[in-house]
Amino acid sequence: MNMNNQSIFIIVFFFSLLLVTSSTYVEIKQLVPTTFTVNKVNSSKIIVGVSWDGTNEADDEYVVGRLNCFSNAVTILNSPQDHVFGDHNTTYELAVHKTDVLVKCRTGKVDIVNWKNVFYFRT
Ligand SMILES: *[C@@H]1O[C@H](CO)[C@@H](O)[C@H](O)[C@H]1NC(C)=O
Ligand SMILES: *[C@@H]1O[C@H](CO)[C@@H](O)[C@H](O)[C@H]1NC(C)=O
Numbered sequence: 001m002n003m004n005n006q007s008i009f010i011i012v013f014f015f016s017l018l019l020v021t022s023s024t025y026v027e028i029k030q031l032v033p034t035t036f037t038v039n040k041v042n043s044s045k046i047i048v049g050v051s052w053d054g055t056n057e058a059d060d061e062y063v064v065g066r067l068n069c070f071s072n073a074v075t076i077l078n079s080p081q082d083h084v085f086g087d088h089n090t091t092y093e094l095a096v097h098k099t100d101v102l103v104k105c106r107t108g109k110v111d112i113v114n115w116k117n118v119f120y121f122r123t
């Protein structure tokens with residue numbers, strides 16, 4: 001082996017190490033919220049919409065949707081909810097008891113990973 005062949009061998013060997021290293025990265029699986037919408041239907045009803053996306057989630061992956069609001073100005077009528085990842089969004093119905101109140105709500109999805117997001121709106 002002359003000098004040149006040896007350095008090529010070393011470079012190729014080094015590259016193959018890099019490939020082995022990079023191939024050990026593990027695929028992640030995650031579900032992330034995308035948009036929140038708050039729609040005032042009338043003085044006594046609000047519809048909250050939550051959309052989600054993700055990576056490496058099967059469309060039939062089971063997901064529990066939850067919404068909590070930290071106020072007695074509203075009551076959530078349909079939480080928790082059963083979903084699959086492929087639904088991509090849901091809506092929650094809120095009964096409004098007091099208007100012009102700033103309400104803090106937290107929504108979350110539970111699958112392998114769990115996320116919680118806080119948002120505010122005025123009734
Ligand atoms: C508000 O809208 C809901 C659903 O559309 C309806 O059932 C309810 O009677 C309405 N309330 C008022 C005060 O208009
Ligand atoms: C909800 O998801 C469905 C697909 O599952 C899509 O067709 C629809 O546009 C979405 N709606 C919103 C408000 O994002």
